[in-house]
Amino acid sequence: MTALPLAVSPDLRRRASDVAMEVADRLRSPEPVTATARRARRPAGHPAWDASSLLLGHPGVALLHATMSVAEPSWAAATHAHLAAAASGAGVDLVPAAVLHGSVHGGYPKLLHTLAHAVSAACEEQVDAQVRRASRDGPGLAVSDYDVVSGLAGKGRLLLALGVDRAADALDTTLRHLVVGTRPVAAPGGSVPGWWCRADETAEHPQGYLDVGLAHGIAGPLALMALAHDRGHRVEGMPDAMRAIVDWLLRRAVPDEAGPVWPSRIGLAQEVGDEPLVPDAAKAAWCYGTAGVARALHLAGIALGEPQLCAVAVAALRGVALRPWSDADLVGPTVCHGAAGLLQVVMRVTERDPDPVLLTAAGVLAQRVLYAFDRTAPFGFRHGHRTRSGRVVGVDEPGLLQGAAGVALVLATFANHPGTVGPDVWDAPLLLT
16 A cells, blocks of 8 residues: 655644544434534525435435445444435446446445446437537537536546446547537637537626636546546546647746746637636635646656646646635635645655656645544534625535535545555546546
């Protein structure tokens, strides 16, 4: 088992491990988790508790316990309990925890068979729907067509984890479709990449836009292609497609003395005209920001055998670490747009490139996350939700993306927990590995 080369004190690692275990224990039983999550006060615009969601509900909590069960098998009972609590409507969201549990302890063969067919069918249906719409309406996508959260990038990563023949065939279909989506298309004002998103007149970018980030943008398909390529799952044209995305991202990086940064979205007028690009909110986040883009570029550099591309990714993350903390625009301790997500990206990059600045940053970020631990909170950590007025409200969320389970998993990674090392570990659904 390979330990992360983090230059931090053993005491900090032990503290991270202890807190991760305490949070896992608070999340052990599905019934009180559900009751607390349902009672939680959520401001306008915050998603509701969704028991069947990988990112918000029981499947993400099950992934925490599956990870902990690698070292201590007694956690496997909690994994099963949360999967059972979610099973009525979860479907494909059960894949990550079931795959991890099955790889360590065996079991779930029928479930994994069923899930492989379900994810495969979902991807093929999504591809068919996009092809039909393009033939009817012309080019232009919706973010949900290819993003990590609900689109082909996220589902494709599940197919890669499942690995069976049915999933491999569907992954071929998905990757071929994403390759085609990197080719230029005609749009108002000029030629743009095929992942251009249509927008209506009330949108921020009324002519359309190109999404940049990892969670909802083109960095997600880039990460999927890189991970598939690195594991020998390749389709015709995929290296060229990766390079097309890489080149586009590099051309649209905004120079800064500390390191390159990326905006969240690029309006069509900016893409085909001469409007300047300006980095916006969440510049250091996993979801929308430099951190997520940097990890996608880093994975592409590994897959394509281009160390200079990995160096660009390291430089971008170094810039995040060296700028004032206020510039990061992170909210709270959680994964999506909080400190835990940035810490996880830094750790994954330093597994391959142990840059001294990033190794130090990992320790500082871990301390920031641990400082947010609150024993009076039912799950130990609260999600920081920024309201439309700019006020940050703490919400008791148990889940993977915006809740305590995700924070505990990042801390377990920092503590070098055995369940966080491997090809299909807990952050695979986030396209970080």
